Amino acid sequence: MSGERIEEVKITIPVLAWVIIITALLTIVGNIFVYFLPFPFTCNMNAGDLIATPGVDLLGMPFMVTLIVGALMSISSIRRRLTTVNLMLLYVVALASSAFANQDSPWREAFEPVIARVGTDPAVMAYVPEFVSPPREAAEALIRGTGSITAIPWGQLLPAIIWRFFTFAFFAGISVGLISIFRRQWIDVERLAYPQVAAAYNAIVGVGEVRNPKWTGRIIFILGFLIGFGLELIRACTLFFPWFPDVYSWRTATCGPGTHHLSFPGTTWHYGLAKHTPFYALLLLAPLHSLFSVVFWGIVYEVASAIAVTLGYYTGYVDMGHCGKSWCGQNTPYAEPPLAFGSLIVGVTLGVFVMTIFHERHHIMMTLKIAFGGAGGIEAEEPMSYRTAWLIFVGSFILGIIVFMVAGMSLWASFIV
Template sequence: MNRPSTTEQPPRLRAIAIGLALTAFIGFAVPYNEFLVKGTQLALSSCTPVAILLLFVCVAIVNPLLRLARRSWALSRGELLVVFAMAMVATAVPTRGVTGMLLSMITGPHYYASPENQWAQLVLPHIPSWQIVAGGAELRHFYEGLPRGVAADWSVWLAPLFWWGLFFVALWVVTLCLVSVLRRQWVERERLAFPVIQMPLAMVEGAEGRVVPPFFRNRLMWAGFAIPLVLLSLEALGNYFPAFPAPFQKMWVLETLRGAVKIPVRLNPMMLGFAYLVDVRLSLSLWVFYLLFAFTQGWFVLVGLTSGEWLGYWTLRDAVGPIFAHQSMGAMIVFVACGLWVARAHLADVARSAWRGEPAAATGELMSHRRAVLGVLAGGFFMTAWLARTGIPLWLAPVVVLAAFVIFVSLTRAMVDGGLAVVVPAMVPLGFVLSGFGTDALGATGVVALAFTMVWAGDMLMIMMPPCAHAARIASDLPAGRGRIVVGALLAMLCAYVVSAAVTIALGYANGAADMDQQYFNAFPQYPGRVAALKLANPSGANAAGWGWTGLGAGIMAALTFATYRFPWWPLHPLGYMVSPVWIMRHLWFPFLVAWLVKTIVMKTGGIEAYRRSRWLFYGVILGQIVTAGLWLVIDLLTGTTGNQLQVY
């Protein structure tokens, strides 16, 4: 870990002002790109590539120009870190993070209700009026575009955006407070790798010394940078001129067991770069467990061991998907429980500090432990009460919240320890509660209310906890003023929420949301209604088989965890088992295999020093892919080209 210099000054308040400016830019640019330009989606994963791109612009272009104009104008290393942290959390709000999912699902029930789906009778009576946008002319204008000469009535959006905004603020407060509690355990005691931000931290190192920071004077970094620059540019040119090869679009599929096992093979340079920064035991575990899952899944299909459950969207489906989704959920529960057990001494220190009321300055944390603990409790209570107000039974609402945070913590740990720059769960709270307790326990209103949890805990390509955990790790490199990270993060979240919601609504009025994006404004808006209507038409009780598979997954995870801590020679990390069924591993297992192989050879032949030198090559690979994608996005804007989406993962 980079230790903060004792002579380095704490970041000034101007860093928060600059961070807010970038936050507003992100809130505007991300929906504009995804809905109109349809270029490369740099805000579609919790590793926040767009924030890394903006940090590159600040460090490589803006800061040197400021330093040349007047030395005092240049941002210090600490200020750059605050700006970067704010950009990371802001990226988790537009489109897939919050506002895109929210605006699609709170407008869908009325707009897509029809005599055929009977939502007017089955679903709409159970939805509180303040939770969704009312039907009528304004809703049609949003989906179909404003008629000429007609002004938009923005008042119809105020109530649902306000009440949902309160829920998200509570969610963000719990998230920030939780990562504040866990920061010392993860950063200082367990010394997790945080692969996603190793390269950004290296980029700002020494930024105050010279016009060109040391990072950009490393030849090995530029060699790595050139690899994705060439490959992605060929792909981009292929979208302009079909004669050019498109290497990133190539995927090979290995088939065996009479076609029951299909294993995709694709090498993504950026994912390879992140994987190289991970401990070799973790990288080995990730690809080994994925292959074990692929063969087990195929064998289940061949022998007819299938599941008839349908647990909604974003929980594994098909013939055997729910079986492995349950196992993964059981694994996540044990994973979080074991993590809390390992951290028990630290958590006891937190409890004592909270009881004594020690200030943040005394603990060196983002906030005082008392404030963090109270934030978790108060925010969790508000989320529970809010969900109960929507119709989820009061005794089940805490289960939904706890299930969500088990998943959030598991995915965050997979990213900050396992280097999975893109990660999603195999099961979401909707599926867990539907299977574990059944529609009979929920009642009709509860089923409809539970379906709307997909707004904030459905598609989890972008969730808030990983950026907050990275912000907490960044705060560890600040000599003082760590609390400004928290203030900046909260302001960035609120700013991004307001700006991105306003921009998305304005784009809908101007262009017709239904024509902007089929996924966001045709598929997603219908998800809650479809789930609720189907489950209400086919009520069910708790699924005992599902609990059995969950217990099996928990047992396997417990055994793997025991072996990891008990036997130093044990080669496989339990994290690999937990994430093996998720769909994204089809794209990531091969980069982890290659990274494991290369890193093993480097470590055995050259030792730790050879690995430290070689990291610069992979820093360049990561940065090169992000910057090249951003460069072509600018070119697309200048040329008026749409749909030129380059591979990010």
């Protein structure tokens, strides 16, 4: 921590009020933007998710806010208020807003529980209580409108809205507690890479320093911005102007998230070529071992799929379209046995959890001793005490399990979800 400036941020009532207002504003504007985009651009060109590639998503609101901040910095009265603390709060607010204003949330491409009965098999929804997902009629009224806010069946909708709020709230509590416990170990000691955060941080720094002629990164930042803006402007023109040349082939041979089809008839090959230009910039920030893992296990997926098809499984899989091999829910190595890679991913996640606990066992024991044994020292540099962090983490985890068990899930399923 030497050489770094630490500043404590106190969340006051006025600050919290502004956080709520700006979050609501960005979320509303972001959703309006998403809903007015035609498919497939709803999925791959919305402001909430700059890289709509599952597992690599680069949430976009922080970058939009950064551009707005850059423009406002020319006004001296506003520039004085754009302190480091305020910029940090804007980043957090924008990041949270992106999570609720993209192709997956709240309900453009994926059904949230509140309206799940509209587009989900009734045989599946028979197991879901109505306080989690209200009746279809209530969901349709919410989607189509009633002409009057009083005509909306709030009595059926509010329990589901409240239940969904608690699922988010308790997950947020788990996240706050967890990162407070591991912050020092992961950031100060191990210095783990966070490419998405690094990109946003450097964008904020660049906007703040770009007017400074003595800043050594000024020319590179300006050139990078112009190149990136130009590349994305071409894609925007492809969307908004039908006469504009389809330079990147976004109108053809493209899966929803933005993958160009690479089809080899008669084979099990299902990978494509990502068309998002920011995606390749982000890869430059990713650790080499992470990139190696992606390539290695991608090859394992393809080889295992080819072997399974050769042995007689997944009949017709080789004749599926490119998108179908990735997204179809039936007769694919991802969805069904004997490979069922989708289920394996859950197991891998649990495995990573167990390995993390084992790898960080000394740090975990140290924080527990400090929290409940009275030992001090490094805790003074943390945003909250380890005792508070552990209580928030454990309490939120238990309450989260209870919320899912009340909805009908087993103890084990509620634990791993």
